[in-house]
Amino acid sequence: MLAVHPVQEVIRLLPVLIGVLFIGRNGQGQIWSLVGVGIAVLGGVLRWFTTTYQITPTHIRVRRGLLSRREMSVPRDRVRTVDLTARPLQRILGLSSVVIGTGRSDHHDRGLTLDALATPQAARLRQELLRRAPAPEEESAGSELARLVPAWIRFGPFTLSGIATIGVVVGSLANIVNETHLNPDEFGLLNSLIAHLTSAPVAVAVLEITVFAAVTVAVLSSIAYVLAYWHFRLVRKDGTLHVTRGLLTTRSTTIETRRLRGAEISEPLLLRGVGGARCAAITTGLRGRGEHGSAVLLPPAPVAEARRVAGEVLGGTAPTTAELVRHGHRARLRRYTRAFLFAAAVTGILLLLWWLAGWSAWPWQAALALFPLGALLAEDRYRNLGHALLGRKLVFRQGSLLRRRYMLSSDGVIGWVFHRSFFQRRAGLVSVTATTAAGRQHYTSADIPVAEAVRLADEAVPGMLEPFLVRRP
Numbered sequence: 001m002l003a004v005h006p007v008q009e010v011i012r013l014l015p016v017l018i019g020v021l022f023i024g025r026n027g028q029g030q031i032w033s034l035v036g037v038g039i040a041v042l043g044g045v046l047r048w049f050t051t052t053y054q055i056t057p058t059h060i061r062v063r064r065g066l067l068s069r070r071e072m073s074v075p076r077d078r079v080r081t082v083d084l085t086a087r088p089l090q091r092i093l094g095l096s097s098v099v100i101g102t103g104r105s106d107h108h109d110r111g112l113t114l115d116a117l118a119t120p121q122a123a124r125l126r127q128e129l130l131r132r133a134p135a136p137e138e139e140s141a142g143s144e145l146a147r148l149v150p151a152w153i154r155f156g157p158f159t160l161s162g163i164a165t166i167g168v169v170v171g172s173l174a175n176i177v178n179e180t181h182l183n184p185d186e187f188g189l190l191n192s193l194i195a196h197l198t199s200a201p202v203a204v205a206v207l208e209i210t211v212f213a214a215v216t217v218a219v220l221s222s223i224a225y226v227l228a229y230w231h232f233r234l235v236r237k238d239g240t241l242h243v244t245r246g247l248l249t250t251r252s253t254t255i256e257t258r259r260l261r262g263a264e265i266s267e268p269l270l271l272r273g274v275g276g277a278r279c280a281a282i283t284t285g286l287r288g289r290g291e292h293g294s295a296v297l298l299p300p301a302p303v304a305e306a307r308r309v310a311g312e313v314l315g316g317t318a319p320t321t322a323e324l325v326r327h328g329h330r331a332r333l334r335r336y337t338r339a340f341l342f343a344a345a346v347t348g349i350l351l352l353l354w355w356l357a358g359w360s361a362w363p364w365q366a367a368l369a370l371f372p373l374g375a376l377l378a379e380d381r382y383r384n385l386g387h388a389l390l391g392r393k394l395v396f397r398q399g400s401l402l403r404r405r406y407m408l409s410s411d412g413v414i415g416w417v418f419h420r421s422f423f424q425r426r427a428g429l430v431s432v433t434a435t436t437a438a439g440r441q442h443y444t445s446a447d448i449p450v451a452e453a454v455r456l457a458d459e460a461v462p463g464m465l466e467p468f469l470v471r472r473p
Helices: 005-012 014-023 028-049 088-093 119-129 150-159 162-180 188-199 202-229 269-273 303-314 329-356 362-367 370-383 422-427 450-460
Strands: 052-055 059-064 070-075 081-086 095-101 112-118 143-147 233-237 240-245 250-256 260-268 276-283 296-302 386-390 393-398 402-409 413-419 429-436 442-449
Touching: 052 119, 059 112, 081 119, 088 095, 095 119, 112 119, 143 303, 150 202, 150 269, 150 296, 188 202, 202 296, 240 296, 250 276, 260 269, 260 303, 269 276, 269 402, 276 303, 276 402, 296 303, 329 362, 329 370, 329 422, 329 429, 329 442, 386 450, 393 442, 413 450, 422 429, 429 450, 442 450
Parallel strands: none
Antiparallel strands: 052 059, 059 070, 081 095, 081 250, 095 112, 143 233, 233 240, 240 250, 260 276, 260 402, 276 296, 386 393, 393 402, 413 429, 429 442
16 A cells, blocks of 8 residues: 555646646746645555554454544445456556445445455455355366457447547546646647638538547547456356456456346447447446446457357346347337427427528428438337246347347346336336346336236236236136
């Protein structure tokens, strides 16, 4: 911690320190920057000096703070996950951060963090807290379910994760410019670029900006893919699924199979267009469900590979490939109605602005394209809508821009929610939600015919709806 935390504090305060360095006059900026670095280093040293932890047979306790002391205590029987993370500096020093998760569902639960322990000590601590004896060296390899193939990097540009990177970079540059009071007009390259765009025809300028943005996002997304998933391995051993990944920052996650409730295959539109998909676990106790979250079972990869991995985890490939029950023509009509109402509203507003406010005619004329585009989207949304009950596996699929297939064990369903809007009641449809303690905690299939929804829920979890049913003779 004495080597890691001071550096982390300096990096966290870097934009402010740069601003102070440029703002100061007569050399005072350098002095105040050094003072800021000293304060950051002192803060990191104090974190080491005031942080202690204790592991007892019943509890885990972490105490930190000097002026405001805080002690966190977690019963060991509440431990659900123990993740190991090593950032570049920690890897150089042979250290790892240990994040102990309790499985709480609220966003404020960040678990207990021990930062940083020696990597062998962190590995032993994980084995102890998860109540698993260390396996012999000859048995520690387990059976490998998946490993990153370098060719999968081609899916990186279609994840669009580079958009977030651009946002962070632009925000940081804007903050530095604001703090340092720099004048953008002093940068000749920027002035030349602005002059070129303003002198070019509008269509050419828009095309150049679009191509540049697309290339930048693709490159940054590919870099983000490599940083997040390089050395990815999914291994099954000792009743667990063990995931390791990361190039600069490595992460190790253990998923206990007894807490596994299913799997999710997601296919964003761009990724689906090139035959790719992601696979994630539906399990209790894991925090973070996004692309870089703890529940990742497979990075963006060929859809056939995602289905294979999900089948390995679920114990069979039927839930990943089986044909689903369609929801009928009324569900299709609802999707077309929504698409056309939206297109009509946008076109009507732009038409009124042309008629009453003197706007150009091309906006409402261009808006007419929303009708065929909406029809294509509505049809795709309907075709992706379906459900099935395959043995003890409940399968829901929905979405177009982001198509998801949820494969949930009915043994993990703890309740049902039936929701009917005014228009659904008129159409004889209902949205049914399976609630569970795992994953997103609620999985919904929309616009199912009422009788089919009740039958599905009753067969998936026999007896749960019995007090509320009136069976016809």
